[in-house]
Amino acid sequence: MKLKLALSLSALFFASSLFAAPQVGQAAPAFNLTDSKGKSHSLADFAGKTVVLEWTNHDCPFVVKHYSGNMQSLQKQFGTDDVVWLTVISSAPGKQGHVTGAKADELTISRNAMPDAVLFDETGVTGKAYDAKTTPHMYVIDKKGVLQYMGGIDSIASAKVDDIAKATPYFSDALTAVLAGNPANPAVTKPYGCSIKY
Amino acid sequence: MTLFLRLFFFAVLVLLTTVSVQAETSGWVNASHLKAELVSDHQDVRPGQSFKLALHFIPDEYWHTYWQNPGDSGLATSIEWTLPDGVEAGAIQWPAPLAISVPPLVNYGFEGPTILVSELTIPADFSGSQLQIKAKVDWLVCKEICIPADASFELNLPVTQAAIEARDYKKLFEQASQHQPKVTQLQGRYDVQNQKFSAAIQMPEDLKVSAFFVSAPELVDHAAPQQIDWVDGELLLRQQQNTYFSQALPQFDLVLNTAAGPVLLQLQHESAPQVSPATLASFSLLDWLGMLVLAAAGGLILNLMPCVFPVLSLKALSLVNGQNSAQQTKTEALWYSAGVLLSFVALAAVLLLLRAAGQAAGWGFQLQNPFVVGALAYLLFVLGLSLSGVVQLGLGWMNSGQQLTQKQGHKGSFFTGVLAVVVASPCTAPFMGTALGYAATQPALAALAIFAALGLGMALPFLLLAWWPGLAALLPKPGLWMEKLKQWLAYPLYLSAVWLLWVYGRQQGLDALALALVGLVLVGAACWLWGQQQLQQAGKISGLIAVVLLLGAIALLWYPQPAAQQVAQTDHAEVWSEQRLKQLVQDGQPVLVNMTADWCITCLVNERVALDTDSSKAAMALYNLRYLKGDWTNKDPAISAYLRQFQRDGVPLYVLYWPGQPPEVLPQILTPDSLRQALEQLSSKQPLITSQ
Numbered sequence: 001m002k003l004k005l006a007l008s009l010s011a012l013f014f015a016s017s018l019f020a021a022p023q024v025g026q027a028a029p030a031f032n033l034t035d036s037k038g039k040s041h042s043l044a045d046f047a048g049k050t051v052v053l054e055w056t057n058h059d060c061p062f063v064v065k066h067y068s069g070n071m072q073s074l075q076k077q078f079g080t081d082d083v084v085w086l087t088v089i090s091s092a093p094g095k096q097g098h099v100t101g102a103k104a105d106e107l108t109i110s111r112n113a114m115p116d117a118v119l120f121d122e123t124g125v126t127g128k129a130y131d132a133k134t135t136p137h138m139y140v141i142d143k144k145g146v147l148q149y150m151g152g153i154d155s156i157a158s159a160k161v162d163d164i165a166k167a168t169p170y171f172s173d174a175l176t177a178v179l180a181g182n183p184a185n186p187a188v189t190k191p192y193g194c195s196i197k198y
Numbered sequence: 199m200t201l202f203l204r205l206f207f208f209a210v211l212v213l214l215t216t217v218s219v220q221a222e223t224s225g226w227v228n229a230s231h232l233k234a235e236l237v238s239d240h241q242d243v244r245p246g247q248s249f250k251l252a253l254h255f256i257p258d259e260y261w262h263t264y265w266q267n268p269g270d271s272g273l274a275t276s277i278e279w280t281l282p283d284g285v286e287a288g289a290i291q292w293p294a295p296l297a298i299s300v301p302p303l304v305n306y307g308f309e310g311p312t313i314l315v316s317e318l319t320i321p322a323d324f325s326g327s328q329l330q331i332k333a334k335v336d337w338l339v340c341k342e343i344c345i346p347a348d349a350s351f352e353l354n355l356p357v358t359q360a361a362i363e364a365r366d367y368k369k370l371f372e373q374a375s376q377h378q379p380k381v382t383q384l385q386g387r388y389d390v391q392n393q394k395f396s397a398a399i400q401m402p403e404d405l406k407v408s409a410f411f412v413s414a415p416e417l418v419d420h421a422a423p424q425q426i427d428w429v430d431g432e433l434l435l436r437q438q439q440n441t442y443f444s445q446a447l448p449q450f451d452l453v454l455n456t457a458a459g460p461v462l463l464q465l466q467h468e469s470a471p472q473v474s475p476a477t478l479a480s481f482s483l484l485d486w487l488g489m490l491v492l493a494a495a496g497g498l499i500l501n502l503m504p505c506v507f508p509v510l511s512l513k514a515l516s517l518v519n520g521q522n523s524a525q526q527t528k529t530e531a532l533w534y535s536a537g538v539l540l541s542f543v544a545l546a547a548v549l550l551l552l553r554a555a556g557q558a559a560g561w562g563f564q565l566q567n568p569f570v571v572g573a574l575a576y577l578l579f580v581l582g583l584s585l586s587g588v589v590q591l592g593l594g595w596m597n598s599g600q601q602l603t604q605k606q607g608h609k610g611s612f613f614t615g616v617l618a619v620v621v622a623s624p625c626t627a628p629f630m631g632t633a634l635g636y637a638a639t640q641p642a643l644a645a646l647a648i649f650a651a652l653g654l655g656m657a658l659p660f661l662l663l664a665w666w667p668g669l670a671a672l673l674p675k676p677g678l679w680m681e682k683l684k685q686w687l688a689y690p691l692y693l694s695a696v697w698l699l700w701v702y703g704r705q706q707g708l709d710a711l712a713l714a715l716v717g718l719v720l721v722g723a724a725c726w727l728w729g730q731q732q733l734q735q736a737g738k739i740s741g742l743i744a745v746v747l748l749l750g751a752i753a754l755l756w757y758p759q760p761a762a763q764q765v766a767q768t769d770h771a772e773v774w775s776e777q778r779l780k781q782l783v784q785d786g787q788p789v790l791v792n793m794t795a796d797w798c799i800t801c802l803v804n805e806r807v808a809l810d811t812d813s814s815k816a817a818m819a820l821y822n823l824r825y826l827k828g829d830w831t832n833k834d835p836a837i838s839a840y841l842r843q844f845q846r847d848g849v850p851l852y853v854l855y856w857p858g859q860p861p862e863v864l865p866q867i868l869t870p871d872s873l874r875q876a877l878e879q880l881s882s883k884q885p886l887i888t889s890q
Contacts, residue, residue: 021393021419021441025882061346097343124302131441133270133303151442157273158336159346188444191414194344195271195300 018147022130024187028139028147029129033088033119036101036108041086041117043145050179052078053139054115055127055196057097058107060135061159064195067111068161070153071136078175086117090127095197097135098122106121124198134193138171140178149174151189222364224351232257232339236331236351239371242362243329243355246322249288251353251368252374253277253314253335260342262307265295265452267413269305269420273338273346275314278793280332284321291315293377294453294460295411297420304420305340306411313374319675320357329355379460380454386465390417390439390446393875395463397452399433406457410435412465413451416442486644490651524664530611531664535657537615542653545619546646568705568832572714572755575698576721582691583722589729615657704796704831717751724748774828776836779855786857788880789824790873793841793851796831801850808868817874821881856880 022029031133032042043051054071063071075085089104091097094102099107104118121127130139130150140149154167174184204755224236232255239250253264253275253658264272279287293313295306320329331353338346386399395418407426412418422438433454449466582587699718703711724747727740772778774791782789792809794801808814818825830849844863852864854876862880864872 061344083877127301159273159338160348186444188442190442192273193271194340195303195305197342198302 009053022147024147024150024184026147027145028141030073031121031125031126031129033121033126035117035119036104038101039117040067041065041119043141046084047145048143049081050083050143050175051139051141052083053055053130053141054085054087055132055135055137056087057135057194058087058090058099059097060194061084063135063151065114065161065164066153070164072112072114074172077172078179079114082179083175084138085115087118088121088132089115089118090121090128090132091197092124093122095160097197098107124196127196127198132191132196134191136193137191137196140175140184142178148178149184149187150191151186152191152193155189157192222353222355222367224353227349227351229339229347230345231261231341231348232263232345232347234335234336234337234349234351236335236353237331237364237367237370238331238355239364239367240355240361242358242360243320244252244357244359244361245320245324247361248317248319249361250371251316251318251331251333252370253290253316253333253351254370254881255308255312255314255337257310257312257339258341260309261339262296262298262305262309263312263337263339264305264307265411265413266290266292267306267411267415267417268338269298269307270303271300272305272307272340272344273336275335275337277314277316278334278336279316280334281318282324282326282330284324285329285331286319288317288319290376290377291317293374294379294455297409297411299421302421303888307421313370313377315371315374315378324357327357329357331355352784366889380460382461382463384463385460386433386452386463388435388446388467390443393439393871394869395435395437395439397435398431399435399463399465400431401428401433402431404428405433405461405795407433407454408457409455411453411455413453415442416444417450447526474708486648493648493651494655494658497652498658502540528664529608531660532655533608533611534615534660535654538611538619538657539615539650539653541616542621542649542656543646546649550645551643553564568702568710569755571698571702571705574753575695575702575714576696576717576751578691578695579718579721580700580725582688582695585688585691585723586685587729588722589732618656619653657722674812677854680778701831713754717754720747720751720754724751769826771825774837776840779826782826783855783857786822787824788857788877789826789855790818791826791828791851791853791855792838793830793837793849795829795849802866804850804852808870809874811870813870814873817877821877826876856884858884 008054028043030043032040034040058067079085089097089099091099101120104120107113108115108118119126133140136153138151138153139147139151142148149171151170153171154164154169156163156167170186170189174187177184222241224237226233226235234256235254237254238254239252240247243249252325255275257263264274266274268274277290281287291310291314298307298309318331333351334348335351336346336348338344382668384399384401385431386397388397390396395412405428407428410424410426417440418442418825419438425434425436427434428631446467449464452463452465454461454463552799577827580589695718699711699714702714706714712794724744727744729745730739731738731744771792774793779791792801794805796802817823828834828837828840830841841847841849844851844853850866852866852868854864854873858861859880862876864876
């Protein structure tokens with residue numbers, strides 16, 4: 001009880017930040033970003049579709065792990081008309097992982113990747129709004145624009161390709177559930193990987 | 199292929215080669231930006247023994263590896279042991295981590311040479327002549343970029359009857375223990391609520407903690423500011439909760455950076471006690487004992503409150519003036535405590551009697567009488583003047599002054615205690631709301647004991663001062679400084695008088711306030727005349743005039759027309775009334791009721807930081823919330839009755855009505871997002887259906 005009292009007292013003096021973290025079950029933060037071809041996309045454009053956000057940095061070993069085949073097969077598996085897959089790069093200009101539009105397209109082709117668009121978030125505003133911390137970092141937004149999943153791509157935090165088969169595929173399970181109209185379970189997991197170079 | 203990837207593959211290739219050396223070290227393994235070895239602190243081991251193994255990392259300058267909780271990104275180093283049957287390896291004994299900032303993220307890890315120690319235990323019946331140890335280690339080394347790597351290490355130690363330490367590596371193990379946090383016996387509990395991590399750790403002395411590290415991953419927002427306070431024997435830690443937090447662990451390790459180096463302790467999870475009004479009505483011994491402790495703690499805190507502090511500073515002054523013997527001081531402290539205690543009990547008795555008589559009375563009610571407020575303002579002003587030297591009320595404030603405390607010795611001490619309680623009463627409401635609310639629903643004797651505990655807590659510092667010779671010895675010798683101190687202490691009194699006058703003004707209006715200020719001038723003149731007379735510079739007639747002036751000042755407090763009931767209006771609040779509330783609730787509107795009073799400091803703070811803010815106003819607009827404010831600055835039976843519905847005898851009280859849900863009482867101390875969070879929670883339970 002003393003704990004409670006003391007904590008309440010300190011609450012008086014605690015300058016809480018007004019930082020609003022994204023929350024599953026709440027509207028996903030809006031964004032308006034330009035893709036590798038110069039076209040701009042905003043979240044509102046995709047109303048009625050399920051949106052996947054995938055934060056990436058092609059040089060990050062954890063991204064390399066999943067682009068050894070896993071990410072491409074996920075993109076293929078879920079690449080229907082109902083799902084929009086957006087790959088997001090938040091590396092700031094001059095920071096590691098920052099690429100040009102041409103280079104991004106080249107990476108897409110050379111890796112046989114098939115995102116609907118590769119978006120640039122050079123200012124980091126969108127990444128910070130989603131509290132994206134690592135690459136890869138996955139999000140699922142349902143047809144109504146409500147955030148349904150955020151976190152890691154799977155359960156084993158490692159850079160080893162062998163672990164993919166052993167891991168629980170959190171993201172894939174979540175997206176499958178959301179497409180079936182069910183809530184993701186778990187809906188929030190630990191993201192792992194390289195830090196995003198804001 | 200980028201340089202980065204080349205390095206990565208190079209590292210993996212190099213590391214997959216197993217290095218095997220038959221000695222107390224595995225030999226160095228070179229990986230990109232890091233070299234590593236596995237070392238034993240024994241060159242020969244014996245059955246039944248425990249010994250240590252150190253994984254020694256030397257990364258390139260500015261490169262780092264990660265702690266058990268790596269923070270926002272990164273990966274903790276892990277060791278997978280392959281050991282002979284029966285041999286067991288303990289967990290890594292981590293060195294104290296650093297916070298490595300990569301804005302906007304923060305990681306926890308190690309820079310420079312790093313030694314990770316694990317303890318191995320050999321069973322007593324171990325029969326082999328060799329101990330073969332294999333360790334597969336995974337790590338991530340990062341600067342701007344990250345390079346994951348793994349390596350296998352092997353040690354073969356001879357097993358003999360005489361264990362022999364490896365002398366060459368003694369220093370390395372010494373370094374390792376220097377870098378490890380010191381294990382302490384501190385007890386700590388933590389909780390995660392309202393998107394905040396908070397912990398309280400019993401800590402008899404302030405260890406000057408500068409930072410903390412939680413080993414639980416995804417618990418705190420690593421980059422958020424850490425709030426560290428040491429209050430009353432407890433270290434309080436707070437930090438924003440991590441966005442990816444999902445489950446509170448029953449316990450985890452915590453490292454504190456202190457002035458004397460890092461220390462390690464465990465934090466246990468504590469689920470918040472649920473105090474629902476309904477359960478308070480039945481008497482439970484355990485609850486009651488808890489409440490006694492809470493009340494005593496609250497009483498102790500009261501000493502620091504602005505309403506009490508001025509009186510206390512006067513009392514302290516009398517205790518340090520050194521003119522009393524130790525025995526006298528003890529007696530005085532006892533009389534003072536008796537004054538405090540009995541006043542609390544008397545107030546409680548009055549409160550309970552009034553309740554029994556069906557009166558709508560509440561704690562702090564004496565300040566609802568404007569005359570009492572005005573008279574108190576005068577009183578504090580007079581006391582201030584005496585400290586300033588305008589009038590000599592005696593050698594010390596204690597032995598002189600106004601009617602009640604002017605008696606020498608015991609009586610003076612006793613009535614100082616009484617006065618302290620009278621001026622403390624407005625402060626008790628916010629701090630002791632729970633205990634008071636509880637007491638008010640208990641059998642009379644149990645309730646009186648709660649109030650007595652409150653008084654005991656308040657008197658405690660003086661009892662300690664009187665009984666602890668060491669403490670008394672620490673106090674400086676009397677001298678001129680005391681006179682200066684006395685003069686300085688006048689100013690808190692003047693400020694308290696100003697505050698009381700402000701309350702008076704809010705109660706009675708501007709005209710009445712002006713009259714009270716005239717009264718204050720009369721009081722000043724009276725004191726000055728009185729002082730003149732004391733200096734033998736004025737005749738007896740001055741004393742008479744002084745008395746007339748004082749009576750005049752008091753008469754001015756009977757301003758015939760109290761101002762029309764004015765409620766503190768803010769642009770987004772409506773005046774509370776029972777009917778208006780009923781009507782809104784019937785219409786299916788969400789409603790927030792705020793019961794407040796001008797003399798309630800907590801209420802004002804809450805309004806400033808949590809209710810009258812842009813974000814709360816936005817939340818009110820978003821949820822179409824109606825905001826009703828009830829002002830209890832003056833006595834209002836309707837509000838008193840309303841408070842009692844929620845087992846409260848004082849303000850603040852915040853009640854949130856959501857259609858289809860029982861009314862929810864918000865905490866008495868609000869944080870900036872309390873309201874928003876409560877609304878989000880309620881709306882997720884029961885979405886609002888509007889008729890449009």
